[in-house]
Amino acid sequence: xxxDLLLESIATGLLIGGFYAALSVGxxxxxGLIDIAxxxxxxxxxxxxxFALALSQTFGIDPIIAGLLLVAPFYVIGNAxxxxxxxxxxxxxxxxxxxxxxxxxxxxxxxxxxxTQFGVGLKALYSAYGSVAVSFGPLLxxxxxxxxxxxxxxxxxALELFLSRTFRGRAIRAVAQDAQAVxxxxxxxxxxxxxxxxxxxxxxxxxxxxxxxxxxxSPYQDRLLIGRVFAVVVLGGSxxxxxxLLGGIVLGISENIATIYLGAGWSLAVSAVIxxxxxxxxxxxxxxx
Amino acid sequence: xxxxxxxxxxxxLQAGYGGVRVLHGVSMTVKERSVTVLLGxxxxxxxxxxxxLAGLVTPDAGSAKLSDDxxxxxxxxxxxYEIVExxxxxxxxxxxxxxxxxxxxxxxxxxFKKSARKRHKENLKSMGELFPVLRERKGQLAGTLSGGExxxxxIARALMSNPKLLLIDEPSLGLAPIVITKLMSTIKELRDKxxxxxxxTEQNLPQAAKIADWGYIMVHGKIVFAGxxxxxxxxxxxxxxxxxx
Numbered sequence: 001x002x003x004d005l006l007l008e009s010i011a012t013g014l015l016i017g018g019f020y021a022a023l024s025v026g027x028x029x030x031x032g033l034i035d036i037a038x039x040x041x042x043x044x045x046x047x048x049x050x051f052a053l054a055l056s057q058t059f060g061i062d063p064i065i066a067g068l069l070l071v072a073p074f075y076v077i078g079n080a081x082x083x084x085x086x087x088x089x090x091x092x093x094x095x096x097x098x099x100x101x102x103x104x105x106x107x108x109x110x111x112x113x114x115x116t117q118f119g120v121g122l123k124a125l126y127s128a129y130g131s132v133a134v135s136f137g138p139l140l141x142x143x144x145x146x147x148x149x150x151x152x153x154x155x156x157x158a159l160e161l162f163l164s165r166t167f168r169g170r171a172i173r174a175v176a177q178d179a180q181a182v183x184x185x186x187x188x189x190x191x192x193x194x195x196x197x198x199x200x201x202x203x204x205x206x207x208x209x210x211x212x213x214x215x216x217x218s219p220y221q222d223r224l225l226i227g228r229v230f231a232v233v234v235l236g237g238s239x240x241x242x243x244x245l246l247g248g249i250v251l252g253i254s255e256n257i258a259t260i261y262l263g264a265g266w267s268l269a270v271s272a273v274i275x276x277x278x279x280x281x282x283x284x285x286x287x288x289x
Numbered sequence: 290x291x292x293x294x295x296x297x298x299x300x301x302l303q304a305g306y307g308g309v310r311v312l313h314g315v316s317m318t319v320k321e322r323s324v325t326v327l328l329g330x331x332x333x334x335x336x337x338x339x340x341x342l343a344g345l346v347t348p349d350a351g352s353a354k355l356s357d358d359x360x361x362x363x364x365x366x367x368x369x370y371e372i373v374e375x376x377x378x379x380x381x382x383x384x385x386x387x388x389x390x391x392x393x394x395x396x397x398x399x400x401f402k403k404s405a406r407k408r409h410k411e412n413l414k415s416m417g418e419l420f421p422v423l424r425e426r427k428g429q430l431a432g433t434l435s436g437g438e439x440x441x442x443x444i445a446r447a448l449m450s451n452p453k454l455l456l457i458d459e460p461s462l463g464l465a466p467i468v469i470t471k472l473m474s475t476i477k478e479l480r481d482k483x484x485x486x487x488x489x490t491e492q493n494l495p496q497a498a499k500i501a502d503w504g505y506i507m508v509h510g511k512i513v514f515a516g517x518x519x520x521x522x523x524x525x526x527x528x529x530x531x532x533x534x
Contacts, residue, residue, distance in 0.1 A: 174398050177388060181387065182398070183345075184385070185401045188368070188370045
């Protein structure tokens with residue numbers, strides 16, 4: 001095996017890791033901090049990708065910029081989703097299993113909705129840098145992955161600052177630990193969760209833009225992402241935003257190495273293996289929250 | 290020394306959990322700039338009373354009025370976060386810190402309400418002066434502190450909201466005697482230096498009596514004795530309740 005090929009796949013895997021982090025940070029907030037197992041998260045990402053496609057085609061803007069424009073409307077969608085969830089399932093104390101069924105139903109609705117609305121075939125945006133590679137020393141790196149890596153890392157840094165430096169962000173971390181104590185601090189736990197779910201879905205809007213920047217999209221593409229995002233969240237430590245970046249990088253590199261040595265067909269199994277190994281050996285993940 | 294203006298007037302408060310009545314018509318007052326101690330052994334309803342005042346338990350009947358410069362605010366039935374906004378802060382039973390947040394982050398959580406956010410920097414500074422150990426450990430996770438340090442952090446966190454009335458539930462529980470002595474002198478300092486009004490529950494009579502201006506004894510959800518510091522000290526009932534019964 002050529003050393004260059006190995007190095008290149010590690011470097012590309014690292015870049016893909018930043019992309020995976022952007023897909024997973026929202027889930028680590030909902031699943032890890034407010035106990036909402038939103039299995040429909042990847043479906044929201046694909047929805048974001050279709051919206052980003054429409055924005056890009058209409059206004060001729062970059063897909064990543066389109067993803068950034070989706071952050072605000074997706075925040076509101078997240079708020080609405082939380083209000084529905086809290087007024088039905090959470091209030092009745094059926095937040096775990098019945099809630100999972102709700103989000104699973106939502107996932108299917110989103111997929112079917114996208115398939116009927118946008119068609120089942122692949123759609124792609126041919127951006128200026130779609131097939132451009134940059135050389136980095138001896139390595140050739142696809143520019144679209146460089147950009148999505150930068151966007152993913154920026155999103156992780158922004159969220160980490162929000163969660164550690166702002167009153168609302170700290171309250172989101174606190175509500176995961178003791179919601180009643182949060183109410184004794186003068187904060188309404190429902191409002192804090194509402195904000196958290198808004199932030200979570202807002203990241204799906206941005207991630208949609210990145211998915212579109214990286215490759216073609218299709219309505220059922222969330223199926224390819226769901227195992228990966230849960231693996232990244234659990235590997236990084238559920239609830240940890242920086243952990244999602246580390247988890248994403250580990251998954252990205254592992255998938256690329258598996259592709260070289262075992263064949264491309266195996267790369268999808270990597271996330272499942274990682275998920276099972278982490279749950280069995282280190283359930284708290286790389287970084288505890 | 291305590292003035293005669295009352296900060297809190299509780300009248301005929303009744304509360305319980307499900308079908309079990311815990312408080313059977315409790316009436317008491319807390320005077321401005323005083324330390325009022327609610328004494329009683331375990332399971333008599335002291336914690337339930339504080340939970341009613343903080344909004345964690347909704348009373349079935351009765352009233353708890355916070356006198357806010359003449360106009361009374363009815364606390365009974367308010368949500369916990371509204372009560373904090375009104376100027377009452379509870380240091381709960383078991384401290385209820387956020388173990389995975391740092392000491393400083395816990396303190397900042399205490400300053401969540403809008404009026405307190407504006408003053409969080411100066412309040413953080415005065416908490417550091419009042420509890421130097423918290424300043425030394427500001428970057429440490431709250432869950433790694435000792436019991437006494439955790440209790441201090443819980444009190445400091447409650448103070449970050451600039452309360453008019455501070456409620457403390459069993460501050461001495463689980464602490465070594467020497468730590469309790471220090472804690473009591475800190476609570477006394479809060480009254481003397483900062484003019485705070487404090488209502489605390491205690492099982493530890495000798496320690497609490499040292500700093501109390503007023504004392505109430507609760508037995509089976511009823512107040513059976515009320516008096517000032519001297520009366521608590523001298524009272525036959527108190528002695529009998531604590532030494533014999």
